[in-house]
Amino acid sequence: MDEQKTGLPQYPESFWLASAEIPSSGKLTADLSVDVAVVGGGITGITLAYLLAKEGQKVALLEAGRILTGTTGHTTAKVTAQHDLIYDEFIHHVGEEKARLYYDANRQAMDFIRSTVRELDISCDWAEEDAYVYTASEQNVAKIDKEWKAYEKLGIPGKRVNGIPLPIPGVLAAVAMTGQARFHPTAYLSRLVREFVGLGGQLFEETMAKTVEHGSPYSQVVTEDGHRVTCRNVASCTHFPFYGAGGFYFARMYSERSYALGVKRTQDYPGGVYLSADTPPRSIRTVSYGGEDLLVIGGERHKTGQGICTFQHYEALEKFAQETFGPAEIRYRWSAQDLTTLDKIPYVGRPVASERNAFIATGYRKWGMTGGTAAALLLKDLILGIRSPYEELYTPSRFHADPSVKEFLSLNADVAKHLIAGKLEWVRRDPEDLGNDEGAAVHVNGKRAGAYREPGGALHVLDTTCTHMGCEVEWNDGERTWDCPCHGSRFSFRGEVLEGPAKKPLKVIR
Ligand SMILES: Cc1cc2nc3c(=O)[nH]c(=O)nc-3n(C[C@H](O)[C@H](O)[C@H](O)COP(=O)(O)OP(=O)(O)OC[C@H]3O[C@@H](n4cnc5c(N)ncnc54)[C@H](O)[C@@H]3O)c2cc1C
Ligand code: FES
Structure with a gap:
């Protein structure tokens, strides 16, 4: 990316964060002793913490x-x-039995969310609808047919149709899975957090876990502030695992960003949640908030740190919304990233077989609502010593030869390319050239660096060498961050770590 666009229109960044009352807590200020330390306050960590507290564990x-x-x-x-x-892909790569187990785990996760919503009477817009994957491309019709055959083989309830209820031009074929759902995730999970605290669970925010000192029967989680949480079991639900480097997760997963718009809906909506099988993919669902109906339009995926100018991704989604549903009034806009494993099945369980009391859960490939819930259900069983039919399917120490090897090699080739290409890049710009609210790769004393000038004029210049394994980070103009193309670490314009695997900030030059 040479020139950076600036002056992106501002919108609230996420509908879910803007429209939920999320509980908060203070940081950990002393050493602590518990049964289980759960690290990471997303869907996986919160669901796991809630499940364990319900079982009487001190968490x-x-x-x-x-x-x-x-x-x-x-x-x-x-x-x-x-x-x-x-x-269809799973049947071919991991076999029919495991493909069925994968479906069962995710269906059970959906059943768990549904029953929890009912049991606790949670207001989270839970609505059951059919889910469609559709195509408007001749080339992909055969893929839809194969997927439908896989549904029939595995006994997945659904249908193969030639059109979808939405007014998308040119749709040729679709496969529907009946009785699926959509909900408001932060409203649902905020309630689980309140229940967790009500059951005696302790929540600590602004508390980064740095490392685990493994022991038997007790391990210790050491926080960035130097406090220690002594526990029998520790679970990393931190998206990228914060420990378990022996499992080489940085080389066995890649990170992909996607974009979403919350757009005012002006037409009737026929129901359903949708995903296109074509390139670029598009995801569509609806939501109501504050008396207004919105469409949530998603898509435009790319590997973290390897995209075109962020602005263009939002423009592409806006164009699609306009072409499909008429004039698009944008209300919210956000982007995020998720991790994909080599065989597309999450890593959930012990990171290396020898660490009996340490667990990880990651790699949901943008399907973590059921995936993260399924992971929490499995980890709860493993921690309580209950046998689970899903343990082997998800075990992080597995290594499937096909398609893993090919992906493994191409991932590492990609990393090598960014290690070398980034260093050799000829950067023309000088930090002083930057306008207000502009960021770019620049040269400082003959070397590549990164600079961002705040709207008020303050200039931040950083060493762009990623502190994880040394690739060169790239400027993300949509979020004013430095993103690493190799394993997806992200840093603020001041250099602070926003997302791992990197743990140390970028070096500040000035
Ligand atoms: C654009 C987009 C659309 C998606 N749409 C869907 C969808 O429609 N349906 C679906 O099923 N899935 C979807 N997904 C995927 C889903 O949102 C994710 O898989 C899921 O939210 C991941 O949850 P998590 O708990 O693993 O991670 P997170 O929600 O990222 O939570 C991890 C937490 O750990 C914390 N953390 C990290 N390191 C540390 C540390 N060292 N110490 C303490 N805390 C730490 C982080 O601050 C973070 O809060 C989508 C993903 C994207 C990007
Ligand atoms: S080199 Fe691994 S995340 Fe940057």
């Missing part, structure tokens, strides 16, 4: 920033086991 939930402001606060919140066109 501390540690969150580096504010709960729910990670990927969970920036989702599109379809609750479905229809994770794109995946079941």
